[in-house]
Amino acid sequence: MKAAQQAVRDAERRFPVRVRIGIPPEGLGNRLDQMNAWLDANCGADGWTSTLSSTGGVVNDALAICFADTALASAFVARWCAMQRVEVVDRVYRVLDD
Numbered sequence: 571m572k573a574a575q576q577a578v579r580d581a582e583r584r585f586p587v588r589v590r591i592g593i594p595p596e597g598l599g600n601r602l603d604q605m606n607a608w609l610d611a612n613c614g615a616d617g618w619t620s621t622l623s624s625t626g627g628v629v630n631d632a633l634a635i636c637f638a639d640t641a642l643a644s645a646f647v648a649r650w651c652a653m654q655r656v657e658v659v660d661r662v663y664r665v666l667d668d
Contacts, residue, residue, distance in 0.1 A: 581619045585636030587643045590623045591651060592632050605650055609635070613642050 623634035637643040
């Protein structure tokens with residue numbers, strides 16, 4: 571567990587801007603592959619990373635996409651997140667259904 575926690579800390583240091591997205595009960599399916607392709611194309615393969623980012627102690631209910639700057643994070647949110655459904659309490663975005 572310590573290695574995983576260290577990996578998260580390292581990612582957060584290298585990529586200080588985080589966007590947390592909720593993972594629906596059925597998972598992200600092929601949307602995760604599409605998001606990864608978008609991230610590689612727009613941020614470069616070394617310009618972003620992702621880590622698990624649990625809420626309320628549930629291990630796999632959220633994912634953090636980490637960026638080096640806010641512009642890329644904002645572009646990601648505009649493309650992939652359902653802005654009108656922000657979970658304000660947990661600061662977690664929901665992924666668009668399309």
